[in-house]
Every structure is written in structure tokens, then in C-alpha cells.
Amino acid sequence: MSFELETATVAADNLRRVAIEPVSRVEGHGKVTLLLDEHNKVHQVRLHIVEFRGFERFIQGRPYWEVPVMVQRLCGICPVSHHLAASKALDIIVGAKQLTPTAEKMRRLMHNGQILQSHALHFFHLSSPDLLFGFDSAVAQRNIVGVAAKYPDIAKKGILLRKFGQEVIRYTAGKRVHGTGSVPGGVNRSLTGAERNELLKDAYQMVAWSRDAVKIIKELHMQNPALYDAFGSFRSNFMSLVDGNGALDLYHGGLRAKDADGHTLFDHVDYQGYDKLITEEVKPWSYMKFPYLNQLGPETGWYRVGPLARVQACDSIPTPFADHERKELLAYAAQSGGGLMHASLGYHWARMIEMLFAAESIKDLLHDDDLEGTDLIVTGERQREGVGVIEAPRGTLFHHYQVDENDLVTMANLIVSTTNNNHAMNTAVREVARKYLDGNEITEGLLNHIEVAIRAYDPCLSCATHAMGKMPLEVTLLDAAGHQLDQKYKQ
Numbered sequence: 001m002s003f004e005l006e007t008a009t010v011a012a013d014n015l016r017r018v019a020i021e022p023v024s025r026v027e028g029h030g031k032v033t034l035l036l037d038e039h040n041k042v043h044q045v046r047l048h049i050v051e052f053r054g055f056e057r058f059i060q061g062r063p064y065w066e067v068p069v070m071v072q073r074l075c076g077i078c079p080v081s082h083h084l085a086a087s088k089a090l091d092i093i094v095g096a097k098q099l100t101p102t103a104e105k106m107r108r109l110m111h112n113g114q115i116l117q118s119h120a121l122h123f124f125h126l127s128s129p130d131l132l133f134g135f136d137s138a139v140a141q142r143n144i145v146g147v148a149a150k151y152p153d154i155a156k157k158g159i160l161l162r163k164f165g166q167e168v169i170r171y172t173a174g175k176r177v178h179g180t181g182s183v184p185g186g187v188n189r190s191l192t193g194a195e196r197n198e199l200l201k202d203a204y205q206m207v208a209w210s211r212d213a214v215k216i217i218k219e220l221h222m223q224n225p226a227l228y229d230a231f232g233s234f235r236s237n238f239m240s241l242v243d244g245n246g247a248l249d250l251y252h253g254g255l256r257a258k259d260a261d262g263h264t265l266f267d268h269v270d271y272q273g274y275d276k277l278i279t280e281e282v283k284p285w286s287y288m289k290f291p292y293l294n295q296l297g298p299e300t301g302w303y304r305v306g307p308l309a310r311v312q313a314c315d316s317i318p319t320p321f322a323d324h325e326r327k328e329l330l331a332y333a334a335q336s337g338g339g340l341m342h343a344s345l346g347y348h349w350a351r352m353i354e355m356l357f358a359a360e361s362i363k364d365l366l367h368d369d370d371l372e373g374t375d376l377i378v379t380g381e382r383q384r385e386g387v388g389v390i391e392a393p394r395g396t397l398f399h400h401y402q403v404d405e406n407d408l409v410t411m412a413n414l415i416v417s418t419t420n421n422n423h424a425m426n427t428a429v430r431e432v433a434r435k436y437l438d439g440n441e442i443t444e445g446l447l448n449h450i451e452v453a454i455r456a457y458d459p460c461l462s463c464a465t466h467a468m469g470k471m472p473l474e475v476t477l478l479d480a481a482g483h484q485l486d487q488k489y490k491q
Contacts, residue, residue: 015043032450034433042437045430046285047422047454059412064090064403065184067412071399072178074416075460077121079178080114080169081392081417084251085399088388090184092272093403095380102373103186108251109365110172110181111390112358115250116206117165118393119307119355122458123213124158127348130452131220136445154216157209161355164199164206168362171195186377196366203363207321210356214325217349221332229336232344232428232453235260236302237293238309239420241391244268246315248326248357250391256313257293257303262340265295271389274398280415288422291415302423305395306457307350312340317353319360325353344428344456351458392417394458418459428453 015035035044055074059067068086072079084107091099099107129142132151140146148155166176171191173179181187221228237260241253246267254268255277269277280289281298292301303309312330317323329349333341341350365371388399395417402411418425432453436446 014038032429034437042430042434045426045433047426047429056412056414059409062409063407064093064401064409067401067409068182068184069178069180077460078114078118078392078394080110080173081390081397082399083173083179083182084111085388085390085397087182087184088390089386089399089401091388092386093383093401094184095382096185096378097380099186099378100373100375101370102190103376103378105365105368105370106172106187106190107182109362109371110169111251112361112365113165113168113172115358115393116355116362117162117169119351119358120158120161120165123348123351123355124155127455128154128158130448131217131348135448135452139444157212161206161209164202168199171199183377185379188376190373190376191371193372196371199362200366203359203366206359207356207363210352210359211321214352214356217352218328221349225336228345229343232432232456233342234427234431235342236304236424237265237296238313238340239303239305240310240313240396241389242268242314248310248314248317258313260340260342265293271398272387274387274389275400278415288419290423291420303420304424305417305420306347307354308341308347309395310391311350311353317357319357319364321360322353322357325356329353344453347456347458394418394460395420416460418457421457421459425454425457425459428456
């Protein structure tokens with residue numbers, strides 16, 4: 001795969017277009033286009049999703065019990081999230097109003113393993129090179145190999161944290177990627193005492209290393225507030241799940257939304273009626289939709305989801321170390337600018353707090369004897385429709401299905417986490433481009449600034465594939481008359 005940059009003059013407004021295609025180090029394929037005038041001022045910036053995802057269509061006609069396994073093929077990084085969201089929707093359809101304790105705790109353990117491994121992958125492998133070396137640092141150093149060379153202890157912890165999360169998934173789902181552990185109405189296995197003890201051997205170390213990770217990103221914020229508080233910063237609404245007491249709950253709960261000032265827009269809303277709450281707007285230049293809250297409308301109703309939204313929307317985190325760190329983040333935000341944290345780079349801080357929460361939760365769950373229970377499945381009165389929502393690593397994930405009398409899926413609608421963040425990512429790219437693009441010279445570091453803004457959201461653009469490695473990029477900038485101003489080539 002290679003990068004390709006297109007330049008063209010937009011005759012109507014005498015604007016020229018700079019296109020970065022594809023965006024690197026994200027799941028899926030997308031491009032960024034910038035429209036500049038003759039004074040090199042940015043008029044428009046868009047993040048385009050140029051892949052087409054047809055899962056909602058080819059799921060139709062399949063037996064409903066196949067869906068929790070099928071939808072995992074959306075993504076190789078967060079298959080557990082789709083596996084569980086689909087299972088939760090189909091719990092409604094099979095009439096499983098309340099899972100057995102063993103089934104719910106096995107699913108929660110599986111989900112926390114997913115949160116842990118995904119957050120570790122993103123922070124240590126994809127983002128830490130930018131954060132530790134700087135956005136303009138040498139490309140040869142700004143990668144996981146460079147991190148391992150200069151910060152071997154940090155790299156080692158990142159690798160082993162992710163490995164542990166994958167082991168939790170293997171024990172609960174049957175294998176590390178695309179498992180089968182969750183089924184409509186419950187789970188198909190529980191843990192043995194030996195498996196619990198095997199995981200417990202490392203669980204306390206994972207908590208300690210997660211605390212170290214929070215410390216790293218917190219110190220980076222405090223050492224350079226001019227960058228971390230301003231880069232890609234903009235006001236927005238936030239939405240996430242919370243439990244009945246308003247605490248963070250990544251597996252289940254009601255929907256809560258706050259406005260940019262932290263005022264509650266709605267609270268503990270049953271997600272079975274999400275389609276009355278949210279509208280998915282379609283725009284002609286992207287295959288990804290633009291959801292917004294109906295009560296505010298498309299102009300002001302867009303919102304952010306994911307770690308930064310969740311940590312700030314909840315009233316508490318139900319594990320002690322993570323809740324302490326949540327309070328630290330909120331205190332920093334209040335001291336820095338008052339109210340909520342709106343900087344895109346704040347996602348990394350919140351992401352590490354969630355990784356700590358996942359590690360603590362895994363440790364606590366592994367002490368619960370219900371994990372060895374034998375009562376695994378619940379059924380009840382059949383329904384024709386069900387909605388399952390879960391907090392995936394990247395944010396709130398919706399799965400909605402309708403099933404006919406022959407047990408075949410007739411309708412499927414998925415709003416993946418990155419879709420919920422679509423407007424926010426476009427806004428982040430626009431803000432960064434306007435601040436850092438000078439219009440006369442394109443540098444590799446400048447391109448990386450734009451990509452850093454996107455990567456802060458840990459997007460899965462197609463929610464299907466993930467590409468890593470060296471990706472060459474040739475960039476040419478022309479003025480309004482078509483004369484070449486600058487050209488750079490990035491290996």
C-alpha cells in the first residue's frame with residue numbers, strides 16, 4: 001500500500017485541494033482532503049471514509065444464532081465488542097431478560113480482557129512513539145522499535161499487558177481472536193479453577209503496570225499543557241453508558257449524555273429506544289454516517305464517545321485506583337480551563353484510566369466463584385427485535401436486529417463507535433490543520449500532526465481491517481495558479 005496525494009483546483013471558489021490518501025496507522029482506509037485559497041488559508045477539511053461496509057445487508061437471511069460469530073469479522077482488533085453487542089441484542093430475542101450470574105460474569109471478564117488488550121495496543125504500539133518522541137521527531141525513531149530501543153521497560157509492559165488481555169479472552173471466548181464463548185442467552189463455557197489461578201498469577205502485576213501507564217500520560221500532560229490542552233481541542237457533547245448509580249459500566253447500563261459544560265442532557269435512557277434518541281445523517285462524501293442527538297439537531301447535536309466521554313460522563317468508577325485517577329483528570333481539567341476536558345489528546349489519558357479499571361476488574365472477577373458455575377443459558381418468551389449496546393474500546397457500540405418466524409435476520413443496523421465519533425474526528429482534523437498548516441511547505445511532521453489528531457480517537461474506519469508497517473507518502477502542494485510550491489516524500 002502507498003500514500004498518494006492529489007492536488008486540484010476547485011474552480012468555483014478558486015480553491016485548491018490537498019488530499020492525503022490513505023491515512024496511516026488506523027484500522028481501515030480513509031483520506032483527508034484540505035481546501036486552501038490563494039492566501040493558503042484552510043477553508044475546509046474533511047475525513048473521508050472510502051470503504052463500503054455491507055455487514056448490515058449480508059447478515060440478512062442468516063439464522064440469528066450465527067450472528068454473534070459472524071459480526072466479529074468486522075474487526076480483528078475488537079471482535080469481542082461485536083461478539084458481545086450482538087449477543088446482548090439476541091438475548092432480547094430469545095427472551096433472556098436476566099442472565100445467570102456465571103454467564104454475566106464470564107461476559108464481563110471477556111469484555112475487560114478486550115478493553116485491556118485494545119487500549120494497550122493503541123497506547124503503547126500506535127500512540128506512544130508520537131507522545132514520547134514528539135510529533136516532529138525522526139520517522140526512523142517514531143515507531144514501536146524506537147520505543148523499545150530507548151524505553152525498553154515501557155515497551156515490555158505494553159507487550160505483556162496486551163498479551164494478558166488476550167489470554168483472558170482466550171480463556172473466556174475459546175481463542176484470542178474471533179472466539180465463540182458468548183451465545184444468545186448466555187455463554188457456552190465457564191472457567192476451571194486451574195484457569196482462574198493461571199490468570200490470577202499475573203493479575204496483580206497488570207494492575208501495577210496499568211497504574212504506571214496512567215502516570216506516564218498524566219506526566220506528559222502536566223509537563224506540556226500548551227500542547228496537550230490545545231491540540232485538537234473543541235467543545236462538544238459527550239455520551240456513554242452508566243450503571244443505575246451513575247458509575248462507569250463498560251458492559252451494560254443506560255445512556256447518559258452531557259453538553260460541553262457538563263450539564264446532563266438525558267440520563268439512564270433505555271438503549272432499546274436508541275433510534276428515537278439518535279438520527280444517523282448521511283453525507284455524499286463519506287460512507288460513514290454522522291449521528292446526532294435528536295433533541296439538539298444536526299448542527300449542535302453531534303457528540304463524542306469513548307474513553308474521554310465515559311470518564312467524564314460517569315459519577316464514579318467502581319474500582320479504587322481508577323476512580324482516584326478519574327478524579328485527578330477532572331481536577332486537572334477544572335484547573336486548566338474549568339469544566340470538562342475537551343482536548344483530543346485527553347483521550348490517551350482517559351484511555352489509560354480505563355485500562356487500569358479493566359485490570360482491576362479482571363483481578364476482582366477472578367476471585368469470584370461464579371466463574372466456575374454450570375448454569376450458563378437462559379431462555380424465555382421469543383421476541384422479534386432486540387438492541388444490544390456495549391462500551392467498546394473506541395466508544396458506544398449499537399447492534400440492532402429484527403428476526404422473522406423462521407429465525408432468520410430480516411434487518412440489521414450497526415452504529416459502530418467510530419461512527420459516533422465521525423463528526424468529532426472531522427472537527428479535530430480541521431482544528432489541527434488550521435493551526436499548523438502554513439500553506440507553503442509540507443513536512444512529514446505536519447502530516448503526522450494531522451494523523452495524530454485522528455489517531456487520538458483510535459478509529460476503526462471500516463471496523464474490519466488493520467494495517468501496520470511503513471507506508472510511503474508523496475505530497476505535492478500547488479498554488480491557486482497551479483505552480484508547485486513544495487514537494488515531500490515520506491518513506
